[in-house]
Amino acid sequence: MRAYWYEKAGAAAEVMHAGEMSDPSPGQGDVRVRVTHSAINPTDSKRRKTGRELQAFGRIIPNNDGAGTIDAIGAGVSPARIGERVWIFGAQAGRPSGTAAEYVALPSRQAIALPAGVDLASGSCLGVPAVTAHRGLFADGSIAGQTVLVTGAAGRVGAYAVQLAKWAGARVIGTVGSAEKAAAVRALGADLVLNYASDDVVKAVLAFPGGVGVDRIVDPAFPETIPLAPQLLRANGVIASYSSDADPAPQIPFLALMYKNITIRPLAIFGMPAEAQDRAFADITAALRVGALAHRIGRRMAFDQMAEAH
Numbered sequence: 647m648r649a650y651w652y653e654k655a656g657a658a659a660e661v662m663h664a665g666e667m668s669d670p671s672p673g674q675g676d677v678r679v680r681v682t683h684s685a686i687n688p689t690d691s692k693r694r695k696t697g698r699e700l701q702a703f704g705r706i707i708p709n710n711d712g713a714g715t716i717d718a719i720g721a722g723v724s725p726a727r728i729g730e731r732v733w734i735f736g737a738q739a740g741r742p743s744g745t746a747a748e749y750v751a752l753p754s755r756q757a758i759a760l761p762a763g764v765d766l767a768s769g770s771c772l773g774v775p776a777v778t779a780h781r782g783l784f785a786d787g788s789i790a791g792q793t794v795l796v797t798g799a800a801g802r803v804g805a806y807a808v809q810l811a812k813w814a815g816a817r818v819i820g821t822v823g824s825a826e827k828a829a830a831v832r833a834l835g836a837d838l839v840l841n842y843a844s845d846d847v848v849k850a851v852l853a854f855p856g857g858v859g860v861d862r863i864v865d866p867a868f869p870e871t872i873p874l875a876p877q878l879l880r881a882n883g884v885i886a887s888y889s890s891d892a893d894p895a896p897q898i899p900f901l902a903l904m905y906k907n908i909t910i911r912p913l914a915i916f917g918m919p920a921e922a923q924d925r926a927f928a929d930i931t932a933a934l935r936v937g938a939l940a941h942r943i944g945r946r947m948a949f950d951q952m953a954e955a956h
Contacts, residue, residue, distance in 0.1 A: 680714045684952075817837050819851060822839060
């Protein structure tokens, strides 16, 4: 098969190589997917840039997300899976072989059947951002009837969080950084959209029906959001954050959080319990089945442009 790989950390143009490799064989409980679409997320390019897994594997075929058709199965997998159109989760998480290849073998549960009518390109968008959004929303149970604040709502995770929260029966407030992004998030169904560059977010959130703050924040910018969390969240609320890039060791307003019994929930999807992942797969598929999720592709590129795409 044709594949891309890297054996040292660095810029994609300098470290990514293309060539022929042996086709993978599915092991016990695995399926092999003929990859039609490989998706690149920030986590994939960060892994390549830092080389953080090279000590474990030596050579890595990148990219966690993708979509395609199952063409072979390992022992213990139903033959009925052959021919299934699937979206892929975590192909390269803790493993050396991701979707930047013509074939990938991975555990059967991480190749999730696509509902009829959902194209493979859309399926390839789901893995990292949709599962992250799901974990941020549902890690503590049902959100039906709650008010959820999604910061960075125009991002890939944020957009899925807005849509999954509405699908689950929540009220949604989104924050964005421009009028164009605000329009896009309104189109996804958000009940209130605020521009953090020009609006008084705390004042607007507290003026939202109920007037006591939100039940939950789903957040990609923990250092910027946590100082405001005691004002934004009602008592016993939760801030679920999936990134702290600006400061890996941010300060927190402990007493203000303590007196309101606020939970801080950092989340990393590849380390979450398998049952939580399975619930995410099931809920995302259910939302797809009723047309509740729209997808945004940044750019479509040919297979031989993989390094440029990175």
